[in-house]
Amino acid sequence: MESFETVWRTVRDRHPDPKLNGLDWQAVHDSTKPRIAKAQSLDEVRSLLSEMLAKLSASHYAIIPAELYKPLTGGDSSAAASEASPGITPVIIGGKAVVGRVEKNSPAERAGIKPGMVLDAIAGDIVAPLLELTGALKDQEAQRLVQRSVSRKLNGSADKPLQLDVVDENGARKHLEIERAQPEGKLVTFGNLPEQRIVFESRALPSGAGYIRFNEFLDPVSIMPRFEAAVKQFSKAPGIILDLRGNPGGIGIMAMGIAGFFIDKTGQKLGEMKMREATLKFVIFPRPVTYPGKLAILVDAGSASTTEILAQGLQDLQRARIFGTRTAGAALPSDIVRLPDGDGFQFAQASYTSDKGKVLEGNGVTPDVEVRQTQEALLAGHDLVTEAAEAWIVPVRN
Amino acid sequence: MTLSPKLLKPGLFLCAISLFCAVMQAAVPRNLPAAATVFDRYIDATGGRAAWNSKRTERDEIEGRSLDGQHVLLRATVAWTRQGNSVSDVKVPEEAREGVYNGVAWAWTKLSGPRIKRGPDREEALRGSRMLEEADWHSLYPKSRVEGIETINGKPCYKVLLLPSADQRAEWFDLSTGLLARRASVVLASAGATPVSYTVESWRVRDGLNQPMTMLAVRGDLQYRLSVLNVAYNDLREPDDVRYPAQVEGRLQDERAGKALPNAEEIIERHIFESGGASAYERLKTQRITGTIDFLNRNMEARTETWAAGDGRYYQSVDIPGLGKQEEGSDGRVAWERDPILGPRAKPRRDLTGLGVTLDAAGILGWRYMLGEVRTEALEIVDGHECYRVTLRGRKGRLTATRWYDRKTGLLYRTSSDSQTGMGNVPTVLTYQAWRTVEGLKWPVRIHMTVSGQELIFKADEVALNGTLDDGVFTLPDEIRKLLPEESPVQ
Numbered sequence: 015m016e017s018f019e020t021v022w023r024t025v026r027d028r029h030p031d032p033k034l035n036g037l038d039w040q041a042v043h044d045s046t047k048p049r050i051a052k053a054q055s056l057d058e059v060r061s062l063l064s065e066m067l068a069k070l071s072a073s074h075y076a077i078i079p080a081e082l083y084k085p086l087t088g089g090d091s092s093a094a095a096s097e098a099s100p101g102i103t104p105v106i107i108g109g110k111a112v113v114g115r116v117e118k119n120s121p122a123e124r125a126g127i128k129p130g131m132v133l134d135a136i137a138g139d140i141v142a143p144l145l146e147l148t149g150a151l152k153d154q155e156a157q158r159l160v161q162r163s164v165s166r167k168l169n170g171s172a173d174k175p176l177q178l179d180v181v182d183e184n185g186a187r188k189h190l191e192i193e194r195a196q197p198e199g200k201l202v203t204f205g206n207l208p209e210q211r212i213v214f215e216s217r218a219l220p221s222g223a224g225y226i227r228f229n230e231f232l233d234p235v236s237i238m239p240r241f242e243a244a245v246k247q248f249s250k251a252p253g254i255i256l257d258l259r260g261n262p263g264g265i266g267i268m269a270m271g272i273a274g275f276f277i278d279k280t281g282q283k284l285g286e287m288k289m290r291e292a293t294l295k296f297v298i299f300p301r302p303v304t305y306p307g308k309l310a311i312l313v314d315a316g317s318a319s320t321t322e323i324l325a326q327g328l329q330d331l332q333r334a335r336i337f338g339t340r341t342a343g344a345a346l347p348s349d350i351v352r353l354p355d356g357d358g359f360q361f362a363q364a365s366y367t368s369d370k371g372k373v374l375e376g377n378g379v380t381p382d383v384e385v386r387q388t389q390e391a392l393l394a395g396h397d398l399v400t401e402a403a404e405a406w407i408v409p410v411r412n
Numbered sequence: 413m414t415l416s417p418k419l420l421k422p423g424l425f426l427c428a429i430s431l432f433c434a435v436m437q438a439a440v441p442r443n444l445p446a447a448a449t450v451f452d453r454y455i456d457a458t459g460g461r462a463a464w465n466s467k468r469t470e471r472d473e474i475e476g477r478s479l480d481g482q483h484v485l486l487r488a489t490v491a492w493t494r495q496g497n498s499v500s501d502v503k504v505p506e507e508a509r510e511g512v513y514n515g516v517a518w519a520w521t522k523l524s525g526p527r528i529k530r531g532p533d534r535e536e537a538l539r540g541s542r543m544l545e546e547a548d549w550h551s552l553y554p555k556s557r558v559e560g561i562e563t564i565n566g567k568p569c570y571k572v573l574l575l576p577s578a579d580q581r582a583e584w585f586d587l588s589t590g591l592l593a594r595r596a597s598v599v600l601a602s603a604g605a606t607p608v609s610y611t612v613e614s615w616r617v618r619d620g621l622n623q624p625m626t627m628l629a630v631r632g633d634l635q636y637r638l639s640v641l642n643v644a645y646n647d648l649r650e651p652d653d654v655r656y657p658a659q660v661e662g663r664l665q666d667e668r669a670g671k672a673l674p675n676a677e678e679i680i681e682r683h684i685f686e687s688g689g690a691s692a693y694e695r696l697k698t699q700r701i702t703g704t705i706d707f708l709n710r711n712m713e714a715r716t717e718t719w720a721a722g723d724g725r726y727y728q729s730v731d732i733p734g735l736g737k738q739e740e741g742s743d744g745r746v747a748w749e750r751d752p753i754l755g756p757r758a759k760p761r762r763d764l765t766g767l768g769v770t771l772d773a774a775g776i777l778g779w780r781y782m783l784g785e786v787r788t789e790a791l792e793i794v795d796g797h798e799c800y801r802v803t804l805r806g807r808k809g810r811l812t813a814t815r816w817y818d819r820k821t822g823l824l825y826r827t828s829s830d831s832q833t834g835m836g837n838v839p840t841v842l843t844y845q846a847w848r849t850v851e852g853l854k855w856p857v858r859i860h861m862t863v864s865g866q867e868l869i870f871k872a873d874e875v876a877l878n879g880t881l882d883d884g885v886f887t888l889p890d891e892i893r894k895l896l897p898e899e900s901p902v903q
Contacts, residue, residue: 204734205712234753235736242755265735267835271753292864294835299754302895 017353018050021063021077025070030290030364034070042069056355072376078358098172098194100125103260104133104164106315107389111141111164113180114260114392121193127180130393134187135179136167161260161316170194183393202233204265212237216244219255221408223310224248225400227257231264231320238271245275245305253308253407255400259338263319270296272324276333278304284327285368287346296323309334310403313379314387318342323366326379330370336381337403345374447556447572450585451549457590458622464547467621469493469648473641476629485636492543497654506780511656512541518660524677524786526663532600539579553577564593564611591615592624599631606632618643676786676802679817680779686822688853693777696853697722698881703857703872705730716870725886741886748892756891784809791819795843799825823847823854831863838864851877 022043025034046066053059060077067075101120104111111133116123133141145160168176176192199211214228214237226244228237248254256272269284277298284296311325311334322345328334346362353359366374385402455461469492476486487504499511510519517529517537529537545552555575562571562584569584579597586593596609608631616625629638648654656664666672684690698721705714712733720726727741736752740759750756775782784807788800799816806812813829824844830837839862846858857872 202734205707233734235734238752238755265753267753271755274755289864291839292837294838294864297834299757299834301755302891 015047015050017059017355017357017359018047018063020353021359022046022066024359024361025067025075028290028361028363029070030288030362032290035072037069042066056357059355060357072362075362076360077353078360080356080358097169099169099197100127100176100178100192100194101197102127102133102168104161104168105260105387106145106160107387107392109145110389111145111160112389112392114387117198120197121195125190125192127178127190127192128183128393129395130183130389130391132181132389133164133168133178134181135177136164137170137177139167141167162262169197172196199229200233200236204232214240216240216247218248218251219400219404221404222252223404223407224251224254225257226254229261231261231266231268234265234268234271237268241272242275242301246303249303249305251307253310253403254305255310255312255403255407256334257312257400258317258321258325259312259314259399260316261318261321262316262342263321263323263344266296266320266323269320269324269327270298273298273328273333274301274304276305276309276328277331278306282331283369284323285330285366285372285374287364287366289364296327298327308407310406311336312399312403313338313341313381314399315339315342317379318344319346322374322379323368326368326372326374329379329382330368330372335383335403335406336379337383337385337406338381338399339384339386340380341374341378343374343376343378345378444558444560445570447553447558448550450558450570450572450590451546451556453590454585454592455546459617459620461547463620464544467494467544467619467645469646469650469653470543471644471648473643474638475641476636476638478636481637486638491648491654492541493648493650493654494543495650496538496541496543497650498541498543499654509657510537511654512537513651513654513656516656516664517541518656518664520657520659521677522785523780523783524675526657526659527675527677528660528664528667535578536599536601549574553581561587567593569593591622608632610638613637616640616643619645621645673788673791673800676788679788679800679802679822680786682822683817683824684776686854687824687847688849690777692852695878696851697878700874700876700879700881701855701872702874703870705732705861706869706871707732708867708869719881719885721881721886727885741888743886743888746888746892746896748888750889750892756889756895758892758895783807783812792816794826797825840864848872848875850875853877 022039026039046062049062050059053062060079063077067077099117099120101117101122102113103115103117105114106112113122113127113129113131113133116127116129135141141164144163168178170176172194174194176194178190178192180188180190182188197211199213201209202212203209210230210232212228212230212233214226216224216226219225224244224247226241228241231237245254266287273284278300280298280300282298284298287294287296309328311328313321313325313336317325317338318341322341322343325334325336325341326345329336345366346364362375368374383402383406385399387398391398455464458464471489471491473489474486475484477484484504486502488500488502490498490500492498496515497511497513499513500509502508502510506521506523508519508521508523510517512518515538517534518527519529520526542548542552549556553574553576557573557575559571559573559582561568563569564584564586568587570587572583572585574581574583577597579600581595581597583592583596584594585591592612594609594611596607599606599608608629610624610627610629612624613626613628614624615622617623623640623643625640627638629636663672684693699718700720701718703716705716707713714730714732716728716730718726718728724744725742727739729737729739731737738749738751740747740749742748747759748757749759783804785803785805787803789803790801792799792801794816797816798819800819802815802817803811804813804815813827815824815828816826817823818825826841826843828839828841831840841862843860844856844858845860846856847854848857849855855872855875855877857875859870861868861870
């Protein structure tokens with residue numbers, strides 16, 4: 015009953031629309047309360063709460079069962095970023111947890127781990143059940159959450175080697191013991207957010223296109239000058255590829271800042287975020303020097319929040335072409351609180367619409383060019399998404 | 413001189429009302445005459461006692477213009493009766509009415525509604541409501557005396573002190589003509605004492621009475637030319653034409669029943685008085701404030717500093733861990749801002765909505781020029797403080813802010829408004845929790861801020877007012893200068 019009241023009260027106080035789209039929330043409370051009181055099991059309570067939340071007809075309101083919530087958060091999240099890592103970035107492809115990227119000079123690279131290998135078991139725990147557990151959630155959200163969960167399982171103490179079972183390119187199952195080391199990137203903090211590792215890279219691709227990637231919209235003091243330097247470096251390039259795959263977002267106004275390097279006209283905006291107290295316009299302030307060439311943005315199911323705001327906004331303004339797969343559809347400042355019964359309750363605090371009125375929450379950004387990474391391509395050393403963007407920027411001539 | 417609106421508006425038309433009570437003249441001996449002689453000569457020179465006494469009511473259309481004639485500063489119709497009732501209908505500088513009826517001094521402005529005047533404001537109004545008082549000087553100023561001979565506009569004049577007069581009234585009469593040359597007094601109102609004077613420039617005879625037609629008016633630092641456009645005698649019906657309007661009557665009844673809230677204008681002016689007074693704000697020339705901003709429940713604390721000079725130059729920075737330094741400023745000509753995320757920008761206009769602590773004395777004192785209506789809505793408890801809730805609306809009627817003034821201290825306790833930002837209007841609530849007296853001014857040193865739901869606490873470390881500032885802090889940064897068009901006057 016306490017969990018029910020927490021959920022009901024949270025929606026009443028935090029939903030971006032104080033009128034809840036005309037829904038009589040008090041009546042919902044009064045009709046649901048006696049049914050909760052009569053519930054015989056936790057599953058029945060969850061079902062009733064989900065039924066109550068469904069009346070909002072809004073995405074991102076979910077009851078996350080404790081048994082799912084627990085492995086997803088993985089304990090003390092504040093320590094996660096400072097943990098040692100084998101240097102593996104997992105991705106979810108075809109219902110499997112697959113090695114998406116291996117850090118250079120990392121323990122994983124030295125142990126022979128290659129992109130495309132399947133992560134079968136981590137520290138003795140088979141990964142497959144985790145994938146099944148999240149099947150109930152929306153596709154992109156599931157991928158994002160599982161990806162995060164697998165990452166956390168891979169990381170740990172530097173004193174304790176990782177016990178990893180993988181399926182290699184030949185289909186052979188291998189058991190490996192891999193050291194963990196300090197991962198790449200700068201450790202940063204921002205308010206109450208757990209410490210995060212921020213990685214930034216930029217390089218010129220063989221095609222001449224510029225390639226920029228950063229893993230979160232945080233640490234603007236160091237990221238923005240590096241981004242500016244990269245844009246300046248690629249000022250004569252035929253195009254720039256901005257790789258935001260797996261980027262879960264961060265500080266919202268960084269989307270405005272990044273967009274300012276590519277938009278030279280004042281008065282344009284990426285979209286609007288409507289909170290209960292105010293509507294904030296994501297206005298683009300053009301930089302003194304902007305990049306006029308082609309811009310490709312790479313996204314996947316792990317791209318969320320600020321990433322989606324930037325990608326959708328520039329797509330609306332026809333300034334960028336989006337490559338990859340549909341994004342997470344989690345473009346809002348959302349929060350997850352623990353309920354008294356141990357379950358998690360996820361809720362949105364604002365609504366966001368892009369400049370053309372597209373609701374990102376629950377829908378995500380639909381790429382202009384859908385490109386799905388495959389395990390085979392990874393094994394063959396190809397990044398299909400980057401290659402598709404490159405082909406658009408620098409068309410291959412026969 | 414430059415006209416200063418903040419000095420012009422309060423009570424301007426009241427002074428005009430009291431002017432048209434011209435004075436008498438005496439004979440012209442080289443030895444100083446008695447005041448009675450000077451006054452009687454003036455009555456004779458302007459039409460004689462019979463003409464003066466035949467006027468039961470008077471209605472003047474008056475206009476005040478800047479000395480170059482370009483700007484109308486005052487336009488009003490002023491009516492008096494021998495019974496001591498008066499009504500002024502003011503169109504410029506703001507729509508307002510005020511007067512005295514049966515001893516009740518009242519005012520109604522479009523800005524703040526009806527008000528019953530008390531104390532010095534009432535006394536001043538009563539003094540200004542005397543029609544053609546020169547004819548009654550015997551009873552009004554029985555102890556008057558001639559002080560000496562002074563030159564006004566190149567002509568020798570008797571200087572007469574009108575005694576007793578609380579407002580230190582003095583008048584100068586031309587030795588050769590007996591006509592009034594100048595009148596001077598001190599306006600005594602709750603806002604403070606202001607010296608005023610009127611020097612007569614031309615005359616006109618109407619219905620057998622010669623009266624000043626144009627005058628050079630000086631009120632504090634302000635000078636303007638006052639003209640009587642039209643005069644009509646004995647065309648008012650008493651009491652109908654001089655009775656206070658229904659809103660004032662309602663207000664009077666509420667006050668008598670103990671149900672009335674103070675007029676919003678009085679509440680705002682009280683805050684100015686309690687926080688140091690208008691003259692202390694006028695003396696405010698520079699400001700340097702340092703402090704911190706604690707983002708409550710966000711585990712973040714920013715350092716902030718504000719520099720401001722009274723000529724429009726300012727600089728403010730807020731250094732937020734994880735976000736970097738947010739800066740904004742103006743060198744008096746170009747306003748700008750920059751931060752690590754959005755980069756450098758020249759701003760289209762000055763924006764001082766940030767912390768609400770930036771120097772803006774002109775804005776504090778000249779609040780009437782920015783607003784179209786202020787109203788006291790309620791007396792309510794806020795955080796345990798008994799506060800008057802006052803609404804402020806712009807010239808077009810839009811609600812611009814709601815303020816709560818502490819009934820006990822008279823100081824502003826809370827203000828709620830929309831802050832204009834580049835991302836849109838953001839609801840902002842500022843609660844002034846602590847003040848420090850610096851240079852005679854109470855300055856807020858702890859402000860609880862709610863900005864779009866986010867709670868912050870500003871705490872001042874150092875508040876330095878009227879100190880010498882390093883001008884370099886206001887210099888445009890190079891990257892801002894580069895953004896400006898080449899033809900910009902900025903060097």
